[in-house]
Amino acid sequence: GAVVSQHPSRVICKSGTSVKIECRSLDFQATTMFWYRQFPKKSLMLMATSNEGSKATYEQGVEKDKFLINHASLTLSTLTVTSAHPEDSSFYICSARGPGGYGYTFGSGTRLTVV
């Protein structure tokens, strides 16, 4: 079945630094990838949608310059949290969708802690 690999699973960084999270589709071409943020005991909040080769579409209230998304290939999308602050600490999850349209496969998530 479709597999999405997300790395790292956990990262701790200092305030003011940048962190990159990778999301790879291992056995299918992901025409569309989604990035979510999940707060403790809360639902998933969609941050942005990225299509390969084009700029990401951000949801209202999500800072584009803060959360940089790159979808350079059909198997890789990255989320970079720039100048991270403690309030950016959260669980980030990516999801990928193939060209056939069926199914959204999720990565295993990244726990970001900014200290």
Added chain:
Amino acid sequence: AQSVTQPDIHITVSEGASLELRCNYSYGATPYLFWYVQSPGQGLQLLLKYFSGDTLVQGIKGFEAEFKRSQSSFNLRKPSVHWSDAAEYFCAVGAEVFTGGGNKLTFGTGTQLKVEL
């Protein structure tokens, strides 16, 4: 705009008992409905999905869900719960599949399932 409501934040059932998790959706066209399960600190695993056809959908781990258009519901059921089913369950709605583009999913707030031994 599409939306999903999961009215039960927490549910506790005894092992071996039946389970039903409620999900109501709001969507203007034909919905694409999903149930996902999430264990602590993990990503989401797809239990089942509905797009068209038979309104009773079978999924993994013995779960099933029934789409009822008249009630805008997609409740998840399992006849006999196992202790390993304890997790967070999310219902989600998405746009029709073959329209291309983003077709983002909208998630409910989740239901935390606790299983008593």
